[in-house]
Amino acid sequence: MTQVHPPARLLMGPGPVDADPRVLRAMAAPLVGQFDPFMTGTMTETMALWRTVWDTTNEQTFLVDGTSRAGIEAALVSLLEPGDRVLVPVFGRFGHLLAEIGARAGAEVHTIETEWGTVFDPGQVEDAVRRVRPRVVAVVHGDTSTTMAQPLADLGRIAHEHDALLYVDATATLGGNPFPTDTWGVDAATAGLQKCLGGPSGSAPVTLSPAAVAAIGRRTQIEAGLRTAHDVPPAGAPIRSNYLDLAQIMEYWGPRRLNHHTEATSMLYAARECARLLADEGVDAAVARHARHGAAMLAGVRGLGLEVFGDPAHTMHNVVAVRIPAGVDGDAVRGTLLDDFGIEIGTSFGPLHGVVWRIGTMGYNARRDAVLTTLAALEHVLRRAGHPAPAGGGTDAALASYAEAP
Structure with a gap:
């Protein structure tokens, strides 16, 4: 066995693409302890930088350790309770992924579909929202399977007028296409580093509106009442991910720094550098x-x-x-x-x-x-x-x- 020595490649597919050399250099920085002041300070800096990237004032803007799919799953399993209705407009492969994850979370999944190569008119989504009355509208912004980008400007308003939250998978678009989180009324959004953001896969930036945070908090309080003294859900209680529980991850990134997992330090450096480079460029x-x-x-x-x-x-x-x-x-x-x-x-x-x-x-x-x-x-x-x-x-x-x- 020899050292890993990948061939030289120019990655011009739908992602991953070549990481910016400055991001790779950042990943080679020395590790520090998980609660070293440098580490916690870097986490705080990273949150601020990603607010710039997401174009948001959301306090709860942080990273989920894992590829972009980890961010998607964390958002959906944390927002949805078993039996909740979720509406997924499907215009490519990754809409089907959102529907699958919603079903795995125990939600009642409703989909609308359009021909691959096209997107939805806002009126089509609004008609479906009126009919389904979902708790969450979950949509892909840009689906790389078709290369189409779904217009989002009206979807936050539509969701909110019908007491729903809007979740958006922005993996393929963030950093290369407009994404004004607050202006569009997006309640929860997730992405990955490996496309427009110029980094490797392995870290999922997340941003949550106050309404999304409140919804996660309500679910957490309900489930806390079901737990035993050993923090094990009793028989028949909803089974949720521990690792991808955004309620616990928010506590980890928050000022209390409650221990939840060991942060992927080198990926933290990568995600910080991706956001720094984007903020520096504008x-x-x-x-x-x-x-x-x-x-x-x-x-x-x-x-x-x-x-x-x-x-x-x-x-x-x-x-x-x-x-x-x-x-x-x-x-x-x-x-x-x-x-x-x-x-x-x-x-x-x-x-x-x-x-x-x-x-x-x-x-x-x-x-x-x-x-x-x-x-x-x-x-x-x-x-x-x-x-x-x-x-x-x-x-x-x-x-x-x-x-x-x-």
């Missing part, structure tokens, strides 16, 4: 950067004679779905890109598997050289695969897009 500037490079990639793939999948009016800034040309082996193209150029692009899931490629321009890879290198390599591989890509068509179109960008 969240609006980071969103504009993703929009600029995403537009160049979109122009570039069209310049190669490729068709884009889905409604272009609702495509995320940071990932585009491209239809695989007839007669071209999509997996073979991806394999050649990886083997010959060290570039990774993605396939998709379910009805889109083998139908589209997903190409990302996000985080540290939302930059000009990464876009142009990917397009030049893709042109070469496509021509070898028999697709008549115009010579220089992708890079020329991308450069024209950059020339027009502000």
Whole structure:
């Protein structure tokens, strides 16, 4: 056995993407004790930085140790009680994930669905909310399986007018697309570092509104009355996660620092650095950067004679779905890109598997050289695969897009 030595890769798929070198350097910083003043001070700094990223004043803004799915599950199992109704608008694979987690939490799950490649009109969601009367509306902001971003501006209002909370999975969008948490009335939102935020997977930023905190508190008080002296739920009581219980995690991150788990120190450093870099750049500037490079990639793939999948009016800034040309082996193209150029692009899931490629321009890879290198390599591989890509068509179109960008 030798030391781990991964090959050089340019990760231009739907995530994970290459982590910013400054984040990797932060992860190499020395460890300290869990209640060392430096550690607790870093936790406090991290909370403040993530409030900037989330564009919120929420006091309860912190990290869940685990990948983005840990954050999703923590939010849903902490907000939902068995028998609660939850409404999930499904427009891609990850809406189905929210529905599954809601069901595992014992909720009564109701879904509405739209064709992959489209999103919901707010009126469709409001009609469903009136019909279902959910405790929680749970929605994905950007679903990377389809590359679509669901408009959220009206959903908080709709939820609140019907006494529901709005939970949003922002894993694929935060840092590369607008996400004004408070303005949109989002009660709970979670994300991951491995996409627009420029870090590795393994830490899930979370923000909770006062209403969400109160809901979690009410559930916790009810369950506390059911516990035995040994803190073990009696037979028949709701079984909930201990590790992903946001009530306990809030106590851990709060001023009392009640011991709940051993914080993943190196991931804390990574999450702090991701948020620091974004705050230093400016969240609006980071969103504009993703929009600029995403537009160049979109122009570039069209310049190669490729068709884009889905409604272009609702495509995320940071990932585009491209239809695989007839007669071209999509997996073979991806394999050649990886083997010959060290570039990774993605396939998709379910009805889109083998139908589209997903190409990302996000985080540290939302930059000009990464876009142009990917397009030049893709042109070469496509021509070898028999697709008549115009010579220089992708890079020329991308450069024209950059020339027009502000």
